[in-house]
Amino acid sequence: MLDVEAMSLYRYVPGREHLLDAVVERIIDEMREDPDVLDLPEHGWQDFLQRLAHGVRRVALAHPKAFPLVASRPPEAPWLRPPLRSLTWVETFLVGLNSEGFSDLAAVAAYRAFTSFLLGHLLLEVAALGADVGPLDVVDDDLDKSLAPYPTVQRLHAPLREDHSAAEFEESLENLLERLALIKAEN
Template sequence: MTNEPPDADLAVVEGQEPPSARTPLSRERIVGAALSYIESDGMAGLTMRRLGAMLGVEAMSLYRHIPGREQLLDAVVEAVLAEMDDDPDVIDAPTHGWQDFVQRMAHGIRRVALAHPKAFPLVASRPTEAPWLRPPLRSVDWVEHFLCGLIEEGFTEQGAVEAYRACSSFLLGILLLEVATLGADLGPLDVLEEDGDADLSAHPTVHRLRGLLQEDHSAAEFDIALEELINRLALIRSEQ
């Protein structure tokens, strides 16, 4: 007979069957349960203890797979954004022009937001790879696809970055408003760090254009967006 400690995954909540008798505890299962909890009960009440109870184990069992709540929220963001990889309507390079390419990507992000409205604000507040990239298209993979796609379609590098900024501003604003109507809590959001140590070796375009991506043109972008809004309102007025 040995004195080895029992497997932490078998530290079950009293009165419940250990998860190993049903489905083994894993990082993927924990993240999926966290996402389900957020969509059902909101983000504020999510704790490792409550998540453990939801999975039928003690909270300490979760730490073998996820170091803590902050890392858990980052993993939720990764899982949400990863759904775009499996979206058959989203493409990683233009095939029918840049307009179709951008529209497909924008609709893919919207589908993610509407599928997880209460978790979507995390995408705006918890960068997973490079904090200086903008939400909601903050996955380095998808930013690489976006920039390369527009450059291939004739955009200059500066123009591709400006398009990325414009699309990000549009998507973030309209999608946060949309998920708010579906019960999302929009504040307070986490404070973002100014820089990060993301490994960009596999994303040469993002690496090359990092300086441009980090530039702040918020005031100019606001004026441009406002002008476009005014033009749209003028068009609506002329059609009445």
């Protein structure tokens, strides 16, 4: 992929851990290059978060096998949550919501809900694309043996396997934004 021998990379980075951190940093920085991702809301906080969510998703889908590193590498601060794991992106998120009338506590609650939604959905989506995400790995199933004790699952196997990731992402994001509107109104 890089057209270099593996060991030659260590001329540029001190070790494997630094290399993995650099990969994560590069993946997250790609959102800065995305013209649809905004630094501040221009058309309301919902549009701001939708653009950010889609930017993270585009990055995840562009690098499905590397995206799980975003969840597993140590963040810049121990309380940061993936996939918005850099102080720059967390600052952008919080300032954007504060500028739209979110109190500090509501912005923090939104950050927690937003990152949980994104990470859960996107890890499942990249796992379906072959990413190694540990226990979420997609397994090859032998329907005759493994699903025999589960007749309902076996009967519904075809629709369960259908990929509706894009539509589910949109619906879940809309539901999240509605929930955040309630949080904003309460604070």
